[in-house]
Amino acid sequence: MVNFSEIKGFTFDLDGVITDTAKFHEQAWHDLATSLNVPWSAELGRQLKGISRMDSLNMILAEGGHENDYTDDEKSAFAAQKNQHYVALIQALTPADILPGMTEFLAEIKREGYVASVASASKNAPTILKKLGIMADFVGIVDPATLSHGKPDPEIFTKAGELLKLQPTQIIGLEDASAGVQAIKGAGQTALGIGTAAKEAQPNIWFAETKEISLANISKQMNG
Structure with missing residues (x-):
């Protein structure tokens, strides 16, 4: 696994990671x-x-x-x-629907100079991010219409990484699904899994819940 000091950006799945639609x-x-x-x-x-x-x-x-x-x-x-x-x-979504700890984590990575993008297969991702009030936290969202393959194919995370203009080894991808963790690994990024389903795919970093995610806790797992 790469050293935490090499990480410069994050690719986020949306459902089950940032909010639960x-x-x-x-x-x-x-x-x-x-x-x-x-x-x-x-x-x-x-x-x-x-x-x-x-x-x-x-x-x-x-x-x-x-x-x-x-x-x-x-x-x-x-x-x-x-x-x-x-x-x-x-349409009923509000910032209160962001999963525990993720508002703080997004603010933390922005403050520390990391970049982030969204790797969601949902055509509604822009609407959801606007409703949650966090559109400005991301440099871009992968357009699902440009994809030829769904997860576990790495295509969506590869494209999300390209939006960040970083090498795969400089990126951590966040996912709550087994297929998503496989996709992150296939894209050459460090896979951060959340919850039971993600654990099945043996992510590089794992947290039981979103509220546990912070730069310090990620660093601890990567450099421990």
């Missing part, structure tokens, strides 16, 4: 599944975490045995319907 995604998918007569389960909700909109829709349709019942145009309409519902739900 998973509950809104789950509500919107749950409502769509119900309208398509697909039985909902907590396990299905868990499987949809961190994957793209169309992949999520196809998993829901497969769960109900409807994978071959709709045209591509109909599927696109379902995905758009889900997104409209989700966008309506996230």
